[in-house]
Amino acid sequence: MGNEGSAPRVSRRSGGAPTIADVARAAGVSPMTVSRVINAERNVRPETRDAVKAAIAALNYAPNRAARSLAGAGQIRIGLLYSNPSNGYLSEFLLGSLEQASRSDVQMVIEKCELGDHELEAVQHLIAGGIDGIVLPPPLCEAPALLALLRSAGVPCVAVAASLPPADQPAIRIDDREAAATMTRHIMDLGHRRIGFIAGNPNLTASAERLEGYRAALAAAGIAEDPALIVPGLFTYRSGLDAAERLLDLAEPPTAIFSSNDDMAAATVAVAHRRGLGVPADLTVCGFDDTTLATAIWPELTTIHQPIADMARAAVDLLVVTIRGQGDPEGAPHRVLDSVLIRRQSDAAPRRRPAGA
Numbered sequence: 001m002g003n004e005g006s007a008p009r010v011s012r013r014s015g016g017a018p019t020i021a022d023v024a025r026a027a028g029v030s031p032m033t034v035s036r037v038i039n040a041e042r043n044v045r046p047e048t049r050d051a052v053k054a055a056i057a058a059l060n061y062a063p064n065r066a067a068r069s070l071a072g073a074g075q076i077r078i079g080l081l082y083s084n085p086s087n088g089y090l091s092e093f094l095l096g097s098l099e100q101a102s103r104s105d106v107q108m109v110i111e112k113c114e115l116g117d118h119e120l121e122a123v124q125h126l127i128a129g130g131i132d133g134i135v136l137p138p139p140l141c142e143a144p145a146l147l148a149l150l151r152s153a154g155v156p157c158v159a160v161a162a163s164l165p166p167a168d169q170p171a172i173r174i175d176d177r178e179a180a181a182t183m184t185r186h187i188m189d190l191g192h193r194r195i196g197f198i199a200g201n202p203n204l205t206a207s208a209e210r211l212e213g214y215r216a217a218l219a220a221a222g223i224a225e226d227p228a229l230i231v232p233g234l235f236t237y238r239s240g241l242d243a244a245e246r247l248l249d250l251a252e253p254p255t256a257i258f259s260s261n262d263d264m265a266a267a268t269v270a271v272a273h274r275r276g277l278g279v280p281a282d283l284t285v286c287g288f289d290d291t292t293l294a295t296a297i298w299p300e301l302t303t304i305h306q307p308i309a310d311m312a313r314a315a316v317d318l319l320v321v322t323i324r325g326q327g328d329p330e331g332a333p334h335r336v337l338d339s340v341l342i343r344r345q346s347d348a349a350p351r352r353r354p355a356g357a
Contacts, residue, residue, distance in 0.1 A: 018059040020154030026055035031154035076106040076323055078316065079126045079134040081113040081146075085236040086263050088291025089308060093137050093160075096312030104320045115139060119146055127153050133319045135312070136160065139204055141171075156322045158315040161306075163205040170322060171334045172314045176206045179304045179339040180213030180258075183286055186302075186341055187256045188221055191349045192284060196247040196254035198233045198240060198264050207235075210260050210288065229254055233264050240267025248275060248283075255350040256284035262294045265301055269346065280348035290342055299345035307337050 020038075024031040029048060037044055037052040044052075055061075080097055084090045094110070101108040109131065113122040123146055126134065134157040140146060141159035147169070150157045158170045165171035187195055197214045200207030211230070218225055231246050233239040240263060247254055248271060259265035265287030272283045279285050279299055287294060290305035314335055 018061045020061070021152045022059055023052065023055045023061050024154070026059060027051045031152065034154060076104075076132045076320060077130065078106050078108050078319055078323075079131045080108055080110045080137075081119075081122065081126075081134060081140050082110070082137055083112065083114050083119075083140055084137060085234065086261060086289070086291065086293075088262060088293045089289060090137075092291060092308035093312045096309030097135060097316055099309075100313040100316035104316060106316070106320055108316075113140060113146075115143055119143065120149055123149055127155055131155065132323050133157060135315045135319060137312070138162070138206065139201060141165075142204055156319060158319045158322075160311050160315045161206055163209040165334060170318055172311045172318065172337065173206075173334070174306055174311075174337055174339045176209035177213040177216070179306070179341075180210040180260075180288070181217040182213075182339075182341055183258055183288070183304055184214045184217035185221075186343075187258060187284060187286060187347065188217065188223070190256075190284065190347060192254075192256040193223055194226075194229065194252065194254045194256070196229045196231070196257040198231055198243040198247075198257065198259040198268070200233055200235045200260035200264075202232065207260060214258060233260060235261050235263060237263045237267045240264030241271055244268040244271035248272070248277075254283075256286070256347070258286045258288075260288050262287035262289045262291045262301060262303055265303065265346075266293050266297050269297055269299070269301075280346055281351065284347040284350070286347055294342075294344070302341075302343045302345075302347040305340045305342045307339070311337055 020031050020034050024034045027034065029052060033044065033048060034052050037049050078101065082090055098108060109126065111122055111126065113119045134150060134155060136157055136159050138161045141162040158172060159165050160172045162171055163173060163176045184195065197211065199211050215225060228250055229247065231243040233243045240259060243264060244257065244267060247257055257268050259268055265285055268285045269279050272279050272285065277283050285301065287301045287303035289308065290303045294301040294303045314337065318333065318335065
C-alpha cells in the first residue's frame with residue numbers, strides 16, 4: 001500500500017460495481033478511513049481526504065445507503081444474523097434488538113446464518129442489498145471469515161457477547177470470568193467442595209472465560225481442581241444431558257453442578273430427576289444467562305442473569321451511532337454491562353439422603 005495522501009492507483013476486481021474496499025486500495029488507506037471521508041467526519045487529514053475523493057471519482061464509486069442516509073435520503077437498514085442453539089437466548093436477543101430498532105427509527109433485516117453452511121454468502125447478500133451495518137450475536141460474533149469479509153467491505157458491525165474482542169471491534173459484553181467466579185463462590189459458600197462444571201462451546205471466548213472464572217474461584221478457596229469434574233458441552237440441551245450423565249457416573253460424583261448456560265443446566269436437572277435424585281436435596285444445579293427456560297422448569301434455576309435484551313439494545317444503539325458518524329473515531333468502544341446472580345430453588349447446602357431412600 002502507498003502512503004496516505006499519495007495519488008490513487010486505480011484498480012479494482014474485475015466484474016461488478018466498485019466497493020469501498022476498492023476505493024481504500026486505490027487511495028492507499030483503510031476502508032474505515034474511506035467511510036470517515038464519506039461520512040464527512042472531521043478527524044481525517046486534508047491530504048488523505050483528497051486522495052480518497054480522487055479514488056472515488058476515478059472508480060465512479062457510489063456510496064451505499066450508509067452515506068445516503070446521512071443526507072436524509074433513506075432509512076438506515078441494519079442486519080441481524082443469528083445462529084444460536086438456545087431458543088431462550090435468541091428470543092431475548094431478538095426482543096431487545098427489535099425494540100431498539102423501533103426507538104432508533106431504523107429498519108432491521110433478520111436472517112439465519114449457520115456457521116459452516118454458506119454464512120459468507122448470507123453476508124454478501126446483505127452487503128449487495130446495501131445494508132448499513134450488522135449486529136452479530138454469538139457464535140457469529142467470533143467467526144473470523146465473516147468478520148474479515150465485513151471489514152474488507154467497510155460494513156460496520158457490533159459483536160455481542162465476545163468476551164475478548166479485538167481493540168478495534170465495537171462490542172457489547174459482560175465480564176464472563178467474574179460472573180462465573182461469583183457463581184462458583186456462591187456454591188462454595190453453601191458448603192459444596194466437589195463442584196462439577198459443564199463448559200460451553202470451545203470456539204467461543206465466553207466459554208473459556210467462564211471456565212477460568214470457575215477455576216479461579218476454586219484456587220482462591222484453596223480447593224484443588226479435579227479434571228474429572230470439568231466436562232465439555234456445546235450450549236445445547238443435548239450436550240447438557242451427555243455431560244450430566246458423565247459427571248453423575250463418577251465414582252465420587254459432585255454434590256453441585258454449574259453449567260455454562262441454562263439449557264445445559266435444565267438438562268442436568270432432567271438427568272438428576274431420571275436417576276431419582278432430588279434437586280437441590282441431593283444435587284445443587286446452577287446455570288448461566290437467566291433465559292426464560294430458567295423459570296420454566298422445576299425447580300427454577302439459580303443462575304447468572306446476563307442482560308441479553310439490554311445487550312442487544314446497546315448493540316443496535318452503538319451501530320446506529322457508528323453509521324451516523326456520531327461515535328468515537330479513536331478506536332471502537334467496548335461496553336461492558338453488569339451481570340447479577342439470581343438465586344432461586346435449585347441450590348442448597350450439600351446433604352445426604354437417608355440410606356435406602
